Amino acid sequence: MYLAISIIIMALVTYLLRVIPLACFKKKIENKYVKSFLYYVPYAVLSCMTFPAIFYSTNNTYTAIIGTSVALGASFFKLKLIYVVIITVCIVFGFSFIFY
Numbered sequence: 001m002y003l004a005i006s007i008i009i010m011a012l013v014t015y016l017l018r019v020i021p022l023a024c025f026k027k028k029i030e031n032k033y034v035k036s037f038l039y040y041v042p043y044a045v046l047s048c049m050t051f052p053a054i055f056y057s058t059n060n061t062y063t064a065i066i067g068t069s070v071a072l073g074a075s076f077f078k079l080k081l082i083y084v085v086i087i088t089v090c091i092v093f094g095f096s097f098i099f100y
Contacts, residue, residue, distance in 0.1 A: 054067070055068075058092060060096065060099045062095070063096050063099055066095050067088050067091065067095075070087060070088050070091045071084055071085075071088040074087050074088065
């Protein structure tokens with residue numbers, strides 16, 4: 001019973017979060033500050049959800065910090081995503097033997 005109620009509440013909240021903006025904003029948003037804010041919201045939310053998980057992805061905080069640093073460094077040089085992932089995984093795998 002608890003599971004069914006939880007699923008119904010989650011479905012209602014998800015539905016309302018998508019319907020309320022459609023019901024409230026009938027006209028096109030033309031304010032450049034609001035449009036700029038709404039443009040960056042998905043990136044900010046994705047970062048906030050992903051970044052803490054990085055530090056729990058390995059059993060050791062040191063390897064997570066090294067992996068994050070390597071990924072940021074590799075992406076700073078505008079490498080393709082697949083190269084950033086491969087380099088980071090290899091470095092973290094190598095350092096996991098040192099810190100265990």
